[in-house]
Amino acid sequence: MKESRMNEMVEVAENTFLNKKTIEASGGEVLGESALKRGVKGISTDSRKCKHGYMFIPIKGEKTDGHLYIRSALENGCVASLIGVDYFKKSRDEMLHLQKKYKNCFLIVKDPLTSLQRMAQEHLRGRNNLYTIGITGSNGKTTTKELIGAILGLAAPTAVSEGNLNSEIGLPLAAFGVRDEHKYAVFEMAMNRKGEMDILADIVRPDCALITNIGTAHIGYLKSQEAIALEKKKIFSYFNGSQKGFIHEEEPFFPILSEGVRGEIIPYGEKSTPGLKSYKHSGLNGTELRWQGQEILFPLPGKFNFRNCLGAIRLAVELGVDKSAIKEALESIKPLSGRGELFRGEVTIVKDCYNANMESSLEAVDFLDSISWKGRKIFVLGSMKELGEFTSWVHEKVGERIAVSGIDAVFFFGEETEICKRRWDERGRDFSFWYTSYEKLERAIVRFVKPGDLLYLKGSRAMELERLIDPLLK
Numbered sequence: 378m379k380e381s382r383m384n385e386m387v388e389v390a391e392n393t394f395l396n397k398k399t400i401e402a403s404g405g406e407v408l409g410e411s412a413l414k415r416g417v418k419g420i421s422t423d424s425r426k427c428k429h430g431y432m433f434i435p436i437k438g439e440k441t442d443g444h445l446y447i448r449s450a451l452e453n454g455c456v457a458s459l460i461g462v463d464y465f466k467k468s469r470d471e472m473l474h475l476q477k478k479y480k481n482c483f484l485i486v487k488d489p490l491t492s493l494q495r496m497a498q499e500h501l502r503g504r505n506n507l508y509t510i511g512i513t514g515s516n517g518k519t520t521t522k523e524l525i526g527a528i529l530g531l532a533a534p535t536a537v538s539e540g541n542l543n544s545e546i547g548l549p550l551a552a553f554g555v556r557d558e559h560k561y562a563v564f565e566m567a568m569n570r571k572g573e574m575d576i577l578a579d580i581v582r583p584d585c586a587l588i589t590n591i592g593t594a595h596i597g598y599l600k601s602q603e604a605i606a607l608e609k610k611k612i613f614s615y616f617n618g619s620q621k622g623f624i625h626e627e628e629p630f631f632p633i634l635s636e637g638v639r640g641e642i643i644p645y646g647e648k649s650t651p652g653l654k655s656y657k658h659s660g661l662n663g664t665e666l667r668w669q670g671q672e673i674l675f676p677l678p679g680k681f682n683f684r685n686c687l688g689a690i691r692l693a694v695e696l697g698v699d700k701s702a703i704k705e706a707l708e709s710i711k712p713l714s715g716r717g718e719l720f721r722g723e724v725t726i727v728k729d730c731y732n733a734n735m736e737s738s739l740e741a742v743d744f745l746d747s748i749s750w751k752g753r754k755i756f757v758l759g760s761m762k763e764l765g766e767f768t769s770w771v772h773e774k775v776g777e778r779i780a781v782s783g784i785d786a787v788f789f790f791g792e793e794t795e796i797c798k799r800r801w802d803e804r805g806r807d808f809s810f811w812y813t814s815y816e817k818l819e820r821a822i823v824r825f826v827k828p829g830d831l832l833y834l835k836g837s838r839a840m841e842l843e844r845l846i847d848p849l850l851k
Contacts, residue, residue, distance in 0.1 A: 387420055387539070387550045395432070395457065402499035405459070405486035412456050412482040420553055421450075422546060429454030434493050435461070436546060443489070444468075451475055457482040459489040490546065497549030498580045501562070504555055510692070511581050513566045513574070513612050514589025515605065516737045517685045518543070519713060520677065521589055522565045524689035527706040532698045533560035543567040545576050552580060566612060569595040569763065571604075574611040585695070586612045587623040587645075587688055591630045592736035597765025606630040616640035623692055625684065645691035646684070652700075658683065660748035661719060661727075669700045675707050677717060678727075680747075681740045715843060723828040724849060730834045730842035733761045735771045739778055741835045746783050752829030753785040757822065757845070759836020760791030768793055776800035786810075786825065790818050791840055815844065823848050 395417050400407060418430035424446035427433050433450035435443030435458065444464045451458070460483050465472055476483055486492040501507065510529075512522045519541070526537030536559045538551035543565040555562045564581050568574045591606045599605050613622050616639045624634050626646035635642040647653065652669035659665055663676040664683045668690065675686050686707060693703050712718045715731030729741060738761065745754050756779065764771050776797030779787055786808035789798050798811040810825075812818040822845060826832060832849065834842045 387542070387554045396503075398503060399496045399499045400484065402495045403459070403484055403486050403492040404495065405484040405492060408483040408485060409476050409481055412480055415456050417457060420550060422550070424450040424453065427453040427455045431455045431457075433458040434489055435459060435464075436490055437461070447472070448475060451479040451481055455479075455481060457484065459484050459486055459492055461485075461489055462487055493549045494545065494576060494580055497552035501552050501555060501581065504557060504559065504562075507555065507559060508561050508585075508696075509581050509583045510561065510563045511566045511578070511583035511586040511612050512564065512589070513568070513586070513609050515592030515594040515609075515734065516740075517589040517681060518565050518567060520682060520716060521587065521685040521688055522563055523713060524685060524707070524710060525587075525692055526563045527710055528689055528693045528698055528703050529561045529563065529696070531702040531706055532693075532696075534558045535561040535563065537563045538565050541565075541567075545573055548577050548580060568608055570598050571608060574608050575614065578612050578614050582615045583612065583620065585621040585623070585692060587692055588612065588625075588628070588634060589685065589688065590625060590628060590736065591634070592734055593764070593767065593771060594732075594734040594736075595763050596767050596771075597763050600765075602630070603633065606633050610634050610638075613638045613640065621695055623688060625688070643691065643695065645688045647687065650687050650691055651694065653687070656683065658747065661725070668704075671700060671704050673704050673707055675710075677710060677712060678719075679717065679740065679744045681737070681744075682717065720846065720850065722850060724826050725831045726846065726849060727831070727833045728843060728846060730759065730836045730840070731838060733759065733835050733837045734764075735761065735775060738775045738835055741833060742775075742778050742782050742784070745831075745833055750831050752831060753827075754783065755786045755788070755822075755826065755830055755832045756782075756784045757788045757790065757832065757834045757836070757842060758794055758797060759834075759840030759842050760793040762837040762839050769796060772796050773800065780804045780806065788812070788818060788822055788825075790815070790836065790842070815841075819845060819848055 395413050417432050420432045421427050422434045422436050427450045433455045447458055462485050465485050512518050526535055529535040536555045542551040566577045588609055591602055618639050620640040622638055622640055622642045623645050624631055626644040626649045654667040656664055656666035661678050663678050666673050718728040720726040772793050773796050777800050780800045789811040792813055795811055798809050801809040810821055836842045
């Protein structure tokens with residue numbers, strides 16, 4: 378049976394993770410408590426990533442059950458594992474045999490995921506004087522999180538959730554990376570279903586929270602942008618009056634997001650950033666801005682990244698961070714993998730295919746239109762996923778925008794993008810190509826590009842457009 382890759386792992390401060398309070402928070406019964414004296418060094422939901430001294434969290438998913446890999450986790454050196462009480466009852470003899478053989482600890486709980494979340498909540502509550510920051514939105518969450526983390530990290534010890542540890546499984550793991558010395562903890566908080574933000578907000582209880590925007594990501598599950606806004610708004614649900622929320626000044630759902638929030642709502646953006654005198658977008662080189670008497674070259678390209686930059690500035694200013702630290706952090710930031718990565722060579726490539734929805738795809742087209750380029754501008758669009766009944770409508774809207782853009786050639790990949798090609802062809806334009814086979818797509822693009830071209834890759838994670846990078850760079 379193939380093992381599940383439902384999430385990642387995180388290192389923890391040894392002997393601080395499993396204490397009396399976190400064990401009590403799990404609601405579980407301890408079997409083999411003496412094993413904990415060896416110390417817990419990390420925690421993982423993937424048995425293959427378990428190391429010596431780790432704790433394994435078996436999550437039951439749609440395709441497999443993590444309990445099936447408890448033996449594998451113990452073989453890899455785990456000293457402890459959660460285990461669901463129902464699974465323990467039906468596999469009691471096997472589990473007792475494993476416990477005796479590996480001298481590990483089993484924490485027998487009603488539901489491992491719920492217990493993981495409660496333990497993470499207790500872990501954060503036990504950190505004295507910790508200030509928590511939550512970031513959510515349809516686009517730009519990860520970049521904004523990294524910007525804020527970089528700025529705050531220059532001001533005080535700061536924990537920043539790693540990678541995509543932002544879900545009901547990933548965020549609790551990220552929480553265990555917070556240590557006693559941290560003053561700030563910055564968490565990305567994502568949701569793709571009703572009720573998930575309730576769980577995340579309850580774990581983090583953010584002292585301040587920022588919503589980047591309300592788009593159409595996951596609209597297939599939630600059915601409307603208003604429903605998405607109401608779910609994202611729950612990041613403010615544990616505010617009691619002393620907290621601060623940040624929303625972009627031109628967010629169409631600003632009234633819905635801000636109404637009834639028990640705390641201060643602070644707009645951010647070009648008009649509401651104190652001390653912002655001027656700015657100039659410089660294409661692939663980023664944005665030059667003059668703020669608080671400082672000239673700053675923010676290296677991430679595009680208006681969308683500049684919007685994230687202004688959100689990070691506004692939040693940092695509210696927390697009292699020195700302007701020189703803000704400048705230093707903004708100028709040193711590097712693009713994240715798959716999020717606007719730039720590869721310069723005979724052919725220049727923008728790798729922006731970690732994910733895609735209508736808003737981010739339209740912004741990519743706007744960006745290409747906004748820059749001057751001597752060679753050809755080539756856009757590669759992969760299908761946008763998780764749109765449900767809105768799939769055709771979203772792809773048609775993006776296709777209509779591409780058809781009237783200044784892009785010279787476009788490659789569409791995936792069944793859903795066929796409607797985009799039709800919109801291009803209806804304009805009587807040449808150089809559009811549509812493929813459902815990756816192998817054919819790759820061969821066609823490699824043959825088509827020539828020195829001086831600019832190639833922009835955009836598509837949902839499932840389309841794996843990053844596969845094009847190596848053959849194009851050869």
